[in-house]
Amino acid sequence: MKSIDEDLARQVVRPRPAESHKGNYGRVLLIGGNHQYGGAISMAAEAAVYSGAGLTTVATDPVNFAALHARLPEAAVLDYNLDLAKQISRSNVILCGPGLGLGEKAWEILEAVCQHVGSDQTIIFDASALDLLSQKPDLLRNLQAGLVILTPHQMEWQRLSGIKIADQEDQANQEALSRLFSGKTKNVILVLKAHRTRVYAFTGEIYRNSAGNPGMATGGMGDTLAGIIAAFLGQFGPKLTSVLAAVYCHSRAGDDLYQSSYLVRPTQISAYMPRLMKRLSTC
Ligand SMILES: NC(=O)C1=CN([C@@H]2O[C@H](COP(=O)(O)OP(=O)(O)OC[C@H]3O[C@@H](n4cnc5c(N)ncnc54)[C@H](O)[C@@H]3O)[C@@H](O)[C@H]2O)[C@@H](O)CC1
Numbered sequence: 001m002k003s004i005d006e007d008l009a010r011q012v013v014r015p016r017p018a019e020s021h022k023g024n025y026g027r028v029l030l031i032g033g034n035h036q037y038g039g040a041i042s043m044a045a046e047a048a049v050y051s052g053a054g055l056t057t058v059a060t061d062p063v064n065f066a067a068l069h070a071r072l073p074e075a076a077v078l079d080y081n082l083d084l085a086k087q088i089s090r091s092n093v094i095l096c097g098p099g100l101g102l103g104e105k106a107w108e109i110l111e112a113v114c115q116h117v118g119s120d121q122t123i124i125f126d127a128s129a130l131d132l133l134s135q136k137p138d139l140l141r142n143l144q145a146g147l148v149i150l151t152p153h154q155m156e157w158q159r160l161s162g163i164k165i166a167d168q169e170d171q172a173n174q175e176a177l178s179r180l181f182s183g184k185t186k187n188v189i190l191v192l193k194a195h196r197t198r199v200y201a202f203t204g205e206i207y208r209n210s211a212g213n214p215g216m217a218t219g220g221m222g223d224t225l226a227g228i229i230a231a232f233l234g235q236f237g238p239k240l241t242s243v244l245a246a247v248y249c250h251s252r253a254g255d256d257l258y259q260s261s262y263l264v265r266p267t268q269i270s271a272y273m274p275r276l277m278k279r280l281s282t283c
Pocket residue numbers: 036037038039040041097098099100101127128153154155156165193194195219220222223
């Protein structure tokens with residue numbers, strides 16, 4: 001098993017070329033946030049912007065527009081009841097799930113996303129999207145996406161894979177992943193979140209995060225990771241290394257903040273990301 005560590009992150013987070021613009025750093029679309037969970041998609045969006053996504057658009061329930069605009073003017077907003085297909089076609093990276101809920105609208109949105117995501121796009125499924133997929137795994141088998149990332153915590157993985165948390169060993173996890181995609185996992189990455197998050201790559205390799213702490217056990221921490229992964233895939237390319245570096249930076253930010261703080265708020269991680277990325281890219 002390989003370690004996800006600072007060296008790996010330093011290879012990914014490189015200085016930006018002077019001759020570049022927002023179009024070079026990813027068009028990221030974040031879909032989620034029902035009337036109850038606007039905070040989840042806001043935290044994902046904040047993480048994406050602070051982690052360097054070139055253009056961030058949030059498709060959400062209109063009830064969340066004012067709060068999102070007030071907190072994060074860098075992100076555009078879009079009513080998730082309207083034409084998602086058009087916005088999906090304009091995006092490089094799509095994150096679906098934080099705060100989406102499990103209602104009828106959530107089903108409609110998930111099915112539209114699965115239908116319209118194309119081979120030149122990356123799709124990340126998190127949170128509610130994973131719980132919906134556990135009820136209808138066929139949606140995963142028919143995906144046309146170029147790259148598929150699943151980011152379950154252990155309970156979500158239990159629902160999706162059928163493996164109890166105590167039995168979530170590497171071999172069982174790999175077999176379940178293969179089953180979910182009918183053996184077609186050559187473009188699939190599983191990020192299984194826990195105290196020491198594991199990443200199961202399409203190469204067959206397994207990576208273990210070396211960072212992270214219990215101060216990070218706060219609601220919204222996974223939404224924040226999902227936003228960071230989206231931003232990294234958008235700016236550093238649709239690659240395994242972008243996902244690994246995102247996992248490390250999220251937890252490393254948590255560790256740096258934990259040194260002087262009993263707990264770490266997800267939004268503090270986002271606010272810290274630009275400084276962490278600068279440090280990793282320069283010295
Ligand atoms: N402020 C907000 O709006 C927030 C909304 N959220 C949304 O709430 C919805 C439900 O997601 P939840 O994850 O809360 O609910 P779940 O029911 O999927 O999972 C939470 C429960 O799983 C158990 N669990 C076991 N192992 C775990 C592990 N390693 N990590 C985390 N939990 C573990 C815990 O008992 C925990 O209470 C999602 O749509 C999510 O995006 C959450 O992201 C929290 C913040």
